Amino acid sequence: MAIAAPAEQTASDTPIVPIRGLIPVGAVIAAIVATIATNWVWGLDFFHVVGGGMWTALDLFMGFIIGPIMRSLPIPARIELTKRLMPKMLLIMPTLVTMTLAAGFQLARHNGMLNTSYSRHGWVVASMIVVAVMAAVALALLQPANIAVLFELRKPQPNPAIVQSLMRRFIYAAGVTGAMQVATLVIMTRLAT
Amino acid sequence: MTKAPRVTELGMLSIGFVAAGVIYLAAYLPRRAPLAPAVILLALAAAVLAANFLLIARQPNFAWWRFRQVAGWMTLVYLVVAGMLEFTFLYDRTRGAVLVVMTLLLAVFTLNVPLLSGWTVARFETTA
Numbered sequence: 001m002a003i004a005a006p007a008e009q010t011a012s013d014t015p016i017v018p019i020r021g022l023i024p025v026g027a028v029i030a031a032i033v034a035t036i037a038t039n040w041v042w043g044l045d046f047f048h049v050v051g052g053g054m055w056t057a058l059d060l061f062m063g064f065i066i067g068p069i070m071r072s073l074p075i076p077a078r079i080e081l082t083k084r085l086m087p088k089m090l091l092i093m094p095t096l097v098t099m100t101l102a103a104g105f106q107l108a109r110h111n112g113m114l115n116t117s118y119s120r121h122g123w124v125v126a127s128m129i130v131v132a133v134m135a136a137v138a139l140a141l142l143q144p145a146n147i148a149v150l151f152e153l154r155k156p157q158p159n160p161a162i163v164q165s166l167m168r169r170f171i172y173a174a175g176v177t178g179a180m181q182v183a184t185l186v187i188m189t190r191l192a193t
Numbered sequence: 194m195t196k197a198p199r200v201t202e203l204g205m206l207s208i209g210f211v212a213a214g215v216i217y218l219a220a221y222l223p224r225r226a227p228l229a230p231a232v233i234l235l236a237l238a239a240a241v242l243a244a245n246f247l248l249i250a251r252q253p254n255f256a257w258w259r260f261r262q263v264a265g266w267m268t269l270v271y272l273v274v275a276g277m278l279e280f281t282f283l284y285d286r287t288r289g290a291v292l293v294v295m296t297l298l299l300a301v302f303t304l305n306v307p308l309l310s311g312w313t314v315a316r317f318e319t320t321a
Binding site for chain 1: 205273274277309
Protein backbone atom coordinates (compact mmCIF):
# COMPACT_ATOMS: atom_id res chain seq x y z
CA MET A 1 0.00 0.00 0.00
CA ALA A 2 1.34 3.46 -0.85
CA ILE A 3 0.11 6.67 0.67
CA ALA A 4 -0.92 9.41 -1.76
CA ALA A 5 0.11 13.01 -1.22
CA PRO A 6 -2.66 15.37 -0.05
CA ALA A 7 -4.48 16.94 -3.00
CA GLU A 8 -3.81 20.54 -1.96
CA GLN A 9 -0.08 20.06 -1.66
CA THR A 10 2.27 17.94 -3.74
CA ALA A 11 4.66 15.82 -1.75
CA SER A 12 7.70 17.47 -3.32
CA ASP A 13 6.68 20.80 -1.74
CA THR A 14 7.79 19.55 1.67
CA PRO A 15 11.02 21.40 2.45
CA ILE A 16 14.02 19.39 3.64
CA VAL A 17 15.52 22.37 5.47
CA PRO A 18 13.47 25.45 6.40
CA ILE A 19 15.58 28.15 4.71
CA ARG A 20 14.40 30.94 7.04
CA GLY A 21 15.65 28.89 9.98
CA LEU A 22 19.21 29.22 8.70
CA ILE A 23 19.30 32.88 9.82
CA PRO A 24 19.06 32.22 13.60
CA VAL A 25 21.38 29.22 13.18
CA GLY A 26 24.00 31.43 11.49
CA ALA A 27 23.58 34.07 14.20
CA VAL A 28 24.11 31.52 16.98
CA ILE A 29 27.21 30.07 15.29
CA ALA A 30 28.66 33.57 14.77
CA ALA A 31 27.96 34.43 18.42
CA ILE A 32 29.76 31.27 19.62
CA VAL A 33 32.81 31.99 17.44
CA ALA A 34 32.91 35.58 18.77
CA THR A 35 32.54 34.36 22.37
CA ILE A 36 35.38 31.85 22.01
CA ALA A 37 37.61 34.34 20.18
CA THR A 38 37.13 36.98 22.91
CA ASN A 39 37.39 34.45 25.76
CA TRP A 40 34.19 35.82 27.28
CA VAL A 41 33.66 33.50 30.24
CA TRP A 42 30.05 34.47 30.96
CA GLY A 43 29.23 33.93 27.27
CA LEU A 44 30.85 30.49 27.31
CA ASP A 45 28.92 29.63 30.47
CA PHE A 46 25.67 30.91 28.93
CA PHE A 47 26.04 28.97 25.67
CA HIS A 48 27.08 25.80 27.48
CA VAL A 49 24.30 25.87 30.08
CA VAL A 50 21.52 27.02 27.72
CA GLY A 51 22.60 24.72 24.87
CA GLY A 52 23.15 21.74 27.18
CA GLY A 53 19.84 22.26 28.97
CA MET A 54 17.90 22.48 25.72
CA TRP A 55 19.77 19.54 24.15
CA THR A 56 19.15 17.33 27.20
CA ALA A 57 15.49 18.34 27.48
CA LEU A 58 14.86 17.79 23.76
CA ASP A 59 16.58 14.39 23.75
CA LEU A 60 14.59 13.25 26.79
CA PHE A 61 11.37 14.65 25.31
CA MET A 62 11.95 12.99 21.94
CA GLY A 63 13.10 9.69 23.42
CA PHE A 64 10.59 9.24 26.20
CA ILE A 65 7.55 11.38 25.26
CA ILE A 66 7.33 11.84 21.48
CA GLY A 67 8.78 8.40 20.74
CA PRO A 68 6.11 6.38 22.57
CA ILE A 69 3.36 8.73 21.27
CA MET A 70 4.63 8.29 17.71
CA ARG A 71 4.65 4.50 18.07
CA SER A 72 0.97 4.55 19.04
CA LEU A 73 -0.15 6.79 16.14
CA PRO A 74 -1.60 5.45 12.90
CA ILE A 75 0.85 5.70 9.98
CA PRO A 76 -0.74 8.71 8.21
CA ALA A 77 -0.67 10.65 11.49
CA ARG A 78 3.00 9.69 12.01
CA ILE A 79 3.78 10.95 8.53
CA GLU A 80 2.05 14.27 9.15
CA LEU A 81 3.85 14.75 12.48
CA THR A 82 7.16 13.75 10.89
CA LYS A 83 6.72 16.22 8.01
CA ARG A 84 6.35 19.09 10.45
CA LEU A 85 8.78 18.01 13.16
CA MET A 86 11.79 16.71 11.26
CA PRO A 87 12.79 19.80 9.22
CA LYS A 88 12.93 21.78 12.46
CA MET A 89 14.91 19.08 14.26
CA LEU A 90 17.38 19.08 11.37
CA LEU A 91 18.29 22.67 12.23
CA ILE A 92 17.81 22.70 16.00
CA MET A 93 19.81 19.63 17.03
CA PRO A 94 23.15 20.27 15.25
CA THR A 95 23.03 23.91 16.42
CA LEU A 96 22.43 22.93 20.05
CA VAL A 97 25.13 20.25 19.93
CA THR A 98 27.72 22.60 18.39
CA MET A 99 26.79 25.36 20.86
CA THR A 100 27.05 23.09 23.91
CA LEU A 101 30.23 21.25 22.97
CA ALA A 102 32.23 24.20 21.62
CA ALA A 103 31.38 26.39 24.63
CA GLY A 104 31.76 23.49 27.08
CA PHE A 105 35.22 22.50 25.86
CA GLN A 106 36.48 26.10 26.04
CA LEU A 107 34.92 26.57 29.47
CA ALA A 108 36.56 23.39 30.77
CA ARG A 109 39.90 24.53 29.37
CA HIS A 110 39.46 27.98 30.93
CA ASN A 111 38.52 26.54 34.34
CA GLY A 112 41.38 24.03 34.29
CA MET A 113 38.96 21.07 34.22
CA LEU A 114 40.76 19.53 31.24
CA ASN A 115 44.02 19.29 33.16
CA THR A 116 44.94 15.85 34.45
CA SER A 117 45.69 17.51 37.80
CA TYR A 118 42.01 18.48 38.23
CA SER A 119 40.56 16.41 41.07
CA ARG A 120 37.54 15.29 39.01
CA HIS A 121 39.34 14.77 35.73
CA GLY A 122 37.88 11.26 35.50
CA TRP A 123 34.37 12.71 35.36
CA VAL A 124 35.43 15.09 32.57
CA VAL A 125 36.78 12.16 30.54
CA ALA A 126 33.57 10.23 31.31
CA SER A 127 31.53 13.12 29.93
CA MET A 128 33.62 13.03 26.73
CA ILE A 129 32.92 9.31 26.36
CA VAL A 130 29.17 9.83 26.84
CA VAL A 131 29.22 12.64 24.27
CA ALA A 132 31.14 10.39 21.85
CA VAL A 133 28.52 7.64 22.13
CA MET A 134 25.73 10.17 21.62
CA ALA A 135 27.54 11.68 18.63
CA ALA A 136 28.01 8.28 17.00
CA VAL A 137 24.33 7.40 17.49
CA ALA A 138 23.11 10.84 16.40
CA LEU A 139 25.32 11.19 13.32
CA ALA A 140 25.14 7.61 12.09
CA LEU A 141 21.53 6.75 12.96
CA LEU A 142 19.36 9.70 13.98
CA GLN A 143 20.34 12.36 11.47
CA PRO A 144 20.50 10.12 8.36
CA ALA A 145 17.12 8.56 9.29
CA ASN A 146 15.68 12.05 9.74
CA ILE A 147 16.89 13.19 6.29
CA ALA A 148 15.88 9.94 4.59
CA VAL A 149 12.33 10.20 5.97
CA LEU A 150 12.03 13.72 4.61
CA PHE A 151 13.22 12.60 1.16
CA GLU A 152 10.82 9.65 1.21
CA LEU A 153 7.92 11.92 2.13
CA ARG A 154 8.70 14.21 -0.81
CA LYS A 155 8.04 11.39 -3.25
CA PRO A 156 4.62 11.37 -4.95
CA GLN A 157 4.04 7.87 -3.53
CA PRO A 158 5.96 7.53 -0.22
CA ASN A 159 6.56 3.93 0.77
CA PRO A 160 5.02 3.49 4.26
CA ALA A 161 7.28 0.49 4.99
CA ILE A 162 10.39 2.60 4.43
CA VAL A 163 8.97 5.52 6.46
CA GLN A 164 8.03 3.16 9.28
CA SER A 165 11.42 1.47 9.33
CA LEU A 166 13.27 4.82 9.34
CA MET A 167 10.97 6.24 12.03
CA ARG A 168 11.52 3.14 14.18
CA ARG A 169 15.26 3.69 13.85
CA PHE A 170 14.82 7.38 14.72
CA ILE A 171 12.72 6.64 17.80
CA TYR A 172 15.05 3.94 19.17
CA ALA A 173 18.11 6.13 18.53
CA ALA A 174 16.38 9.03 20.29
CA GLY A 175 15.68 6.68 23.23
CA VAL A 176 19.36 5.72 23.43
CA THR A 177 20.52 9.36 23.35
CA GLY A 178 17.81 10.18 25.93
CA ALA A 179 19.21 7.50 28.25
CA MET A 180 22.75 8.82 27.66
CA GLN A 181 21.51 12.29 28.61
CA VAL A 182 20.59 10.93 32.05
CA ALA A 183 24.26 9.92 32.39
CA THR A 184 25.26 13.43 31.26
CA LEU A 185 23.04 14.96 33.97
CA VAL A 186 24.73 12.78 36.61
CA ILE A 187 28.23 13.73 35.39
CA MET A 188 27.50 17.45 35.04
CA THR A 189 25.94 17.71 38.50
CA ARG A 190 28.95 15.82 39.93
CA LEU A 191 31.27 18.33 38.27
CA ALA A 192 29.22 21.32 39.44
CA THR A 193 28.93 20.15 43.08
CA MET B 194 15.28 -6.42 -1.86
CA THR B 195 18.89 -7.59 -1.52
CA LYS B 196 20.51 -7.31 1.88
CA ALA B 197 22.21 -3.91 2.20
CA PRO B 198 25.83 -3.79 3.37
CA ARG B 199 26.40 -2.65 6.94
CA VAL B 200 27.52 0.86 5.99
CA THR B 201 25.79 2.51 8.97
CA GLU B 202 27.35 0.16 11.51
CA LEU B 203 30.80 0.62 9.95
CA GLY B 204 30.27 4.38 9.95
CA MET B 205 29.50 4.25 13.68
CA LEU B 206 32.67 2.23 14.19
CA SER B 207 34.75 4.76 12.26
CA ILE B 208 33.25 7.69 14.22
CA GLY B 209 33.92 5.67 17.39
CA PHE B 210 37.63 5.34 16.49
CA VAL B 211 37.79 9.09 15.79
CA ALA B 212 36.13 9.88 19.12
CA ALA B 213 38.47 7.51 20.96
CA GLY B 214 41.47 9.24 19.35
CA VAL B 215 40.28 12.72 20.31
CA ILE B 216 39.35 11.68 23.86
CA TYR B 217 42.72 9.97 24.27
CA LEU B 218 44.58 13.14 23.22
CA ALA B 219 42.33 15.43 25.28
CA ALA B 220 42.60 13.24 28.39
CA TYR B 221 46.35 14.01 28.58
CA LEU B 222 46.03 17.80 28.50
CA PRO B 223 47.95 19.98 29.15
CA ARG B 224 50.70 17.35 28.70
CA ARG B 225 51.35 15.91 25.26
CA ALA B 226 50.03 12.38 24.89
CA PRO B 227 52.23 9.67 23.29
CA LEU B 228 50.98 9.82 19.70
CA ALA B 229 51.20 6.14 18.69
CA PRO B 230 47.76 5.07 20.06
CA ALA B 231 46.10 8.12 18.44
CA VAL B 232 47.78 7.36 15.10
CA ILE B 233 46.60 3.73 15.30
CA LEU B 234 43.04 4.91 16.02
CA LEU B 235 43.28 7.37 13.11
CA ALA B 236 44.47 4.60 10.77
CA LEU B 237 41.64 2.31 11.89
CA ALA B 238 39.04 5.07 11.42
CA ALA B 239 40.39 5.89 7.94
CA ALA B 240 40.51 2.20 6.94
CA VAL B 241 36.87 1.64 7.99
CA LEU B 242 35.84 4.81 6.12
CA ALA B 243 37.64 3.58 2.98
CA ALA B 244 36.00 0.17 3.33
CA ASN B 245 32.64 1.90 3.55
CA PHE B 246 33.29 3.86 0.34
CA LEU B 247 34.22 0.59 -1.39
CA LEU B 248 31.08 -1.14 -0.14
CA ILE B 249 28.92 1.66 -1.51
CA ALA B 250 30.85 1.79 -4.80
CA ARG B 251 30.15 -1.91 -5.33
CA GLN B 252 26.38 -1.51 -4.92
CA PRO B 253 24.52 -2.37 -8.13
CA ASN B 254 21.93 0.20 -9.33
CA PHE B 255 22.89 2.66 -6.62
CA ALA B 256 21.30 6.12 -6.89
CA TRP B 257 24.56 8.06 -7.15
CA TRP B 258 22.79 11.26 -8.16
CA ARG B 259 20.89 11.28 -4.86
CA PHE B 260 23.98 10.29 -2.89
CA ARG B 261 25.93 13.21 -4.42
CA GLN B 262 23.07 15.62 -3.74
CA VAL B 263 22.72 14.72 -0.04
CA ALA B 264 26.40 14.11 0.67
CA GLY B 265 27.35 17.34 -1.12
CA TRP B 266 25.15 19.53 1.06
CA MET B 267 26.08 17.64 4.19
CA THR B 268 29.76 18.11 3.35
CA LEU B 269 29.18 21.85 3.14
CA VAL B 270 27.44 21.86 6.55
CA TYR B 271 30.11 19.74 8.23
CA LEU B 272 32.93 21.78 6.68
CA VAL B 273 31.52 24.70 8.69
CA VAL B 274 31.46 22.54 11.85
CA ALA B 275 34.96 21.20 11.11
CA GLY B 276 36.17 24.74 10.45
CA MET B 277 34.93 25.78 13.89
CA LEU B 278 36.65 22.82 15.53
CA GLU B 279 39.92 23.50 13.68
CA PHE B 280 39.67 27.14 14.78
CA THR B 281 39.34 25.90 18.39
CA PHE B 282 42.42 23.66 18.01
CA LEU B 283 44.48 26.59 16.68
CA TYR B 284 43.05 29.00 19.23
CA ASP B 285 44.05 26.59 22.01
CA ARG B 286 47.61 26.62 20.59
CA THR B 287 47.63 23.00 19.48
CA ARG B 288 50.71 22.67 17.30
CA GLY B 289 52.99 20.19 15.55
CA ALA B 290 52.27 16.49 15.28
CA VAL B 291 49.28 16.67 17.67
CA LEU B 292 47.64 19.26 15.40
CA VAL B 293 48.25 17.06 12.35
CA VAL B 294 46.69 14.01 14.04
CA MET B 295 43.74 16.06 15.38
CA THR B 296 43.16 17.59 11.91
CA LEU B 297 43.25 14.20 10.20
CA LEU B 298 40.86 12.75 12.81
CA LEU B 299 38.58 15.72 12.13
CA ALA B 300 38.83 15.08 8.37
CA VAL B 301 37.79 11.44 8.78
CA PHE B 302 34.87 12.54 10.96
CA THR B 303 33.85 15.20 8.42
CA LEU B 304 33.82 12.62 5.60
CA ASN B 305 31.91 10.03 7.61
CA VAL B 306 28.85 12.19 8.28
CA PRO B 307 27.95 13.03 4.63
CA LEU B 308 28.70 9.46 3.59
CA LEU B 309 26.23 8.07 6.15
CA SER B 310 23.46 10.53 5.31
CA GLY B 311 24.00 10.13 1.56
CA TRP B 312 23.94 6.36 1.87
CA THR B 313 20.81 6.24 4.05
CA VAL B 314 18.86 8.44 1.63
CA ALA B 315 20.19 7.00 -1.65
CA ARG B 316 19.68 3.35 -0.73
CA PHE B 317 15.92 3.91 -0.65
CA GLU B 318 15.94 5.76 -3.96
CA THR B 319 14.76 3.97 -7.05
CA THR B 320 17.14 4.30 -9.98
CA ALA B 321 15.64 5.34 -13.29
